Amino acid sequence: MSEQEKSFTELGRNVLSKSENGKRIIISEQVDNLQSRGFTAEEAFDILASNDFANLSTIESVIGEKFGKIASNRTKNVKEAYICPTSYAEIKENVKDQLIKLGPINFINKLSRSEKPLMPVNDKSYNSYLRLASAAHKDPNTINQLHTELKKWFEEAMYVSVCAAKFNKNEIRVASVNGNFVATSGAKSYDVNLESGSCNCSKFTSSHYGDFGLACEHIIAASNKVSPHQRLLKAVRESSDNEQLEEDNQLFNFDLRTVMRS
């Protein structure tokens, strides 16, 4: 589509979005597009509603017409924001449980000798971590020393996940599908389950994030999508954009009339 065609389409959409019928035409077009791509009524509703909270009832009624059922029969999942761990203190217990469950050797191997280790350490450091883990396993009173040494690795993983979730180049997009989420990044897509805090990406599985209570960037992106606070913030931002658009349109109309009179 050329730049000129794009600007005409945008202009057309702006004009249409000013009336109820116009909004319905735009939404109807979007629903047709989603339906032809194989999305269900529920999925189409979630996709459109996440971008256009102001016209939920129109979206619902158009989806009802197109899919032959009333989308309002959907179950409403009222969820408080899924809270991803933000500090080592929040996952300390998981780390301790893993040490008890696996024993010191398997515990340190899981952390430092897996396919994508959370702690890529050399043999010398490996031995010193193993000594600490063995001591903590025998005497739980010494576990704090192990926690102090492990903290930096776990917080490193947390920081990288949150930065990667927000990094524009990763372009993580999240769609809700049957109560779960699909996070796509480039050509790859991953299944995210917020109830269990799990993802099927290689980082999550190979680095044993789930066992230690860590979240990968896909889980963080999905939790941001479901968070009512994030949705509210997005709506506030968009409402101010719309106000700006209305002001721009008023300015445009005024100029046009002035030009026509002259």
Next chain:
Amino acid sequence: MSDNHFELINQLVSKAQKDDKAAMEELLEFYSPLIKAAIRKCIYSDSNFLRFKEDLKSMVSLEFIKLVHSYDVSRSFFSYYISNRLYNNLIKSARTLVNKNENDLPVEVLFCEMPPLWDPENTDPFGQVELRIITLEAIKKLDEKYQDCINLVFYDQLNQEEASLKLGITQSAFSKRLKKSMSELKKILINNFDFME
């Protein structure tokens, strides 16, 4: 930047240390959540810093660049290193700046509208805890009728038709009220900087 992040980050840091501008820009962009968290912590720790918000933005980038150059790439926890040092370095520079401009400060210092629950030391780079506190506190400051609108749509997840029925008003009146709620909420939230940026 998602797989083998230790290696990728170290590569970028090494390049940035050799004055590769693109690598430094990529690091600055990637670590923007940590950078913003450092600014938030700084402002929340002392409302005087709010006056110098724009200066803080330039200062934090400068501190970040200094930290990149002082980092030893043989270690593998750059993010942890940055997170622990950036705020401390920034606050030192900010205090110097405030002291320099002490005479210019108005008698009545700008009040930073922070919820009383706030603990600057626990500011998390995710922003999720802060966002939850800030949005809930901001909603409490709205008129009750606006609070109801927001709660019904965003927290009870009702559509506008259902919400208007619940409030006993027409859908168009509800739509107008919701719009007004958004603009009132924006006025409150705008004081909480980067969440609105």
